[in-house]
Amino acid sequence: MPTRRHPDHAPLELERFLPYQLSIVSNTVSQAIADDYQARHDLSVTEWRVMAVLARFDGLSAREVAERTAMDKVAVSRALARLVAAGRVRRHIHANDKRRSVLGLTAAGWKIHDEVAPMARQRERELLARLAPEEQAWLRCILDKLMPDDHEG
């Protein structure tokens, strides 16, 4: 290959650069999961994340969904608009605060959830299967530490 090196400039080795590796691994994995449900259920990643949060915490407001998914409120608003239109999420208005919405999955939403969640878990298992049990434990521990403080469990 006709390439010269420039050691004097100390160029970054992208393929050993952690932020880059993280981004590749993360995108590859997320895309693999998304491929499972995107075509089949016409569901975007953001929509699925909203559904996943509502599956765990019924009655959240849009802002709370945004907090828990680490998405910004506009993205959540758009995802909710589609999910409500598709009859997957029900939305009514908070009794004591008319600005706030009270969200939850509909029966149709649960049906999709119960199909997608196991697939997602399966993909996670496949990812971990590439690692030794010891490494799996370290990865969990390390990611917990690297999660920004405002998204810790």
Add this chain to the structure above:
Amino acid sequence: MPTRRHPDHAPLELERFLPYQLSIVSNTVSQAIADDYQARHDLSVTEWRVMAVLARFDGLSAREVAERTAMDKVAVSRALARLVAAGRVRRHIHANDKRRSVLGLTAAGWKIHDEVAPMARQRERELLARLAPEEQAWLRCILDKLMPDDHEG
């Protein structure tokens, strides 16, 4: 908080779900780095990645840049258009193949590179500083294993 649980539906715990954690950590880190140079140098993430690759491998074609950055060729084409227009990358035509471009950083490109690369490295150090030395080693090892085959070093 007025939320009910639905254990019968086995909802995903997003904050313990590896693909989700990866995506949060990756986005947070990449954004932190991007903030360093985006405003200062009017440089997008994709543009920086192209520059980083050209810093290491002088004379690559656009397709080879796309391979090494794991970006698609349209994104690379656009990034290159901006970089060339800004005088940060030079592009001439391959002697034996008039379709191919031969790319490299200009003096101005190197100047920016030599400012941004150390900042990026510093951010990587800050990320690793949150981990014990033992964990740092495991993380490197684990990410190498998780990198898709077509992007291994």
Add this chain to the structure above:
DNA sequence: TAGTTATAGTTTCATTTGTAACCAACTGCA
């Protein structure tokens, strides 16, 4: 060497995403 197929790169167009402005409802306080 004509005709086909493949490759490098760009352009076009539709979709997605992000930012800022916006509206409506709530809160605090004089």
Add this chain to the structure above:
DNA sequence: TGCAGTTGGTTACAAATGAAACTATAACTA
């Protein structure tokens, strides 16, 4: 009350992104 500031959520517009079509060159094949 009534006005200032805040918060929940949507809308509008601009920038980024992706898929497919397109141009030009090169390679292969009969």
